[in-house]
Amino acid sequence: MNVLMWYKRDLRVDDHPALTFAAGLGRVLPLYVAEPDYWALPDTSARQWDFTAEALADLRHDLAGLGWPLILRTGDAVEVLSRLCRQNAITRIVSHQETGNAWVSARDQRVGDWARSAGIDWVQIPQSAVIAENSTTAPSFQPLPGVEPGDIPPARALRMQSDPCPHRQTGGRAQAYAQLGSFLEHRGAGYLRAMASPLTAERACSRLSPYIATGVISARHIRQELAAKRATRPGGAWGANLRGFENRLSLRDQFIQKLKDAATFEPRAGCVTSGALMEAWAQGQTGFPFLDACMRYLTASGWLNFHARAMLVSFATYYLRLDWRAVGHVLARRFTDYDPGIHWPQVELQSGIADIDRMRVINPVKQGLEHDPNGTFTRRWVPELASVPDQFLHMPWVWPAAQSVLGRRYPEPIVDLTTAAKEAKAAISSLRRDTGPKPRRTRPAPFGQLVLDL
Structure with missing residues (x-):
């Protein structure tokens, strides 16, 4: 039997239940499809693709060491799978079950419909499945020869915008x-x-x-x-x-579970998806030094610890009244560790959408004083404040000489923290009175990508 092993978010050889299963069926063709439509979504970015491309290069090297090619194709998954299955007499596709966004779910539905109509057996195996006792090691296999491997496309070939991330981790x-x-x-x-x-x-x-x-x-x-x-x-x-x-x-x-349709949640009244406030928050120009330092660090590295991630969501959705979905998309694009099954439940939770019984209104000044008391982190990422004395760093607007910096090299605070917090709490309280508490989703304790700290 000729089998196609479809790689997705499982770019490894060792401890791979789907690969172990495929190897036991016959001759195997390992495939990864770079899908331009996926990489054009609002929660994807070039930094994520660059990290993935490095992982693919490493995977190709590991497979080559076992005598196995990694086939790369760019295009629509159904079209690529259909063509390869027809050209290579493939009757079974094996992949892991992927937890993704709505686009991924729709893509998998299309693949399933095509496979049934074409008489192709598509087997999806949970990543945590135990296929054999030796599944933690690379399986032995029979490669399917004679297929052109193809190149790993650069981000520009997928029509992705430039996304500098100088301190990003290397994939592989x-x-x-x-x-x-x-x-x-x-x-x-x-x-x-x-x-x-x-x-x-x-x-x-x-x-x-x-x-x-x-x-x-x-x-x-x-x-x-x-x-x-x-x-x-x-x-x-x-x-x-x-x-x-x-x-x-x-x-x-x-x-890690199938996502419920995020579109069932409506933005709070008065929330906005773009404009000056969104731009200031996304660029680290809010006038709150620790918050801006965290956003700039995330932009440069693709990673941020939980407390800072939660603060970014809280500030945007409570203090600035930005739409939680737009906020989630900005952060998703910045995270090289973006995983939809973790990211979106946490954005909903931290913004009060999934649980309005608890308000997570996080004060960025208090966070700065607690987690960067000496200002080392803040000064590194907000160098405009070099002349501000330590005791005023997290609240430069109270420094007697503030006007020498604020409004010139660094912005004035874009909101009044006290007023914005009161208004946010009042709005949520009004929502509770008008509609009653939203039914809570059945979820574990609030840990995940925004609190995982892996």
Whole structure:
């Protein structure tokens, strides 16, 4: 039997249930489809594709070491799959079950309809499935020869806009394994204590989230390495830090489920999707130094710790009254670890859409004073405030010489925090009185991409 193995968010060879299953069926053709329509969506970006392209190059190298090609095609998935199946007498397609956005769900529906009409058996296997006892290692296989491999297209070939991200992590298995190794060797020793501040979280967190999101490394492999580390009985605070990390890894798994249609939620009255406030927030020009530093850091690195992510959502949706969906799209494009099944439930939660019984109105000045008390992080990313004394850094508008900086090199605050917070709370309270509490979605505790700190 000729089998097509369709890669999506599972760009690895080891611990791959779908690949193991496909290898046991016959001759296998591994395929990845770069879909221009997907990469034109409002929650995708060139930085995400660049990371994915690096992972694909690494995957191609790993497969080549096993004597297996990775076939790359650009185009519509149904058209690509149909053509390859017809040309290579393929009767079965194997892939993992993907949790994606509405576009992905619709794409998979089209693929399913085509497969049934063409007499093709499409088998979708959960990423966490156990296919065989040795599924944690690369399977043996029979390649399907004679197919042109194709090139990995650059972002511009997918008609994507330029998206500079100078401090972005590099994609690929080697990088993922290196991050896991250094985290378990020494970086994770201060994990729980350091995750709250962007100043320390960059080093203390595992930084595995983009690799997990693209499937370069499996959660099971990470758990195996955690178990091996625990078996050495490390001293100090290692035990608590390892348990904390594993708890967050488990909670991430709980979030990976099919998304409900986000369109069922309407924006709050008065919310806007664009304009000066949205632009100031997205560019890190709000006049609140710590908040702006976090946004600029995210833009430059593609990653941010949970507390800062939650603050960005809260400020945009409560203080600025921006539409939560537009806010979610901006952040989704910035995150190299974007995973729809985690991102959207968390944006809904942090903005009060999924749970209006709890208001998460986070004060950016208070966050700055708590998590960057010496101003080291803020000064790095908001250099316009170099002349502002330390005691005024997080509230430069109260500095006696504020007018030498504000409105010139750095903006005045775009809202009054006290007034905006009161108005947001009053609006939510009015919504509760008028409609009653929204039914809460059945979800685990509020942990996920915005709080996972992986």
